[in-house]
Amino acid sequence: xxxxxxLRKGNFQVAECTNCKKTVWPPSDFCNQCxxxxxxxxxxxxxxxxxxxxxxxxxxCLVEFENTIKVIGKISSGIPNKDQHVRxxxxxxxxxxxxxEFSLI
Numbered sequence: 001x002x003x004x005x006x007l008r009k010g011n012f013q014v015a016e017c018t019n020c021k022k023t024v025w026p027p028s029d030f031c032n033q034c035x036x037x038x039x040x041x042x043x044x045x046x047x048x049x050x051x052x053x054x055x056x057x058x059x060x061c062l063v064e065f066e067n068t069i070k071v072i073g074k075i076s077s078g079i080p081n082k083d084q085h086v087r088x089x090x091x092x093x094x095x096x097x098x099x100x101e102f103s104l105i
Contacts (some may be wrong), residue, residue: 008093014043015029047086052081073099
């Protein structure tokens with residue numbers, strides 16, 4: 001299993017160290033703290049908006065998950081606010097680029 005393979009299926013997985021239990025982000029095949037093996041697990045589905053911006057009619061947000069993982073994605077509908085909670089609506093890959101779409105909670 002790899003991060004990209006799971007994301008292509010619409011699954012947001014993160015690496016966690018089997019030794020020190022650190023969440024490894026950005027994704028890697030080994031722990032960036034103790035250099036031990038990792039295992040893949042499902043990431044929390046809900047996060048918090050850190051920042052947002054608007055381009056044309058679309059809002060894009062930097063969202064933090066599990067107090068450590070930050071990703072950028074598009075808001076599917078509504079007007080976001082800083083510190084507002086969101087849920088992953090869709091994620092995947094298009095032309096080898098990651099994408100995330102969030103819905104406001």
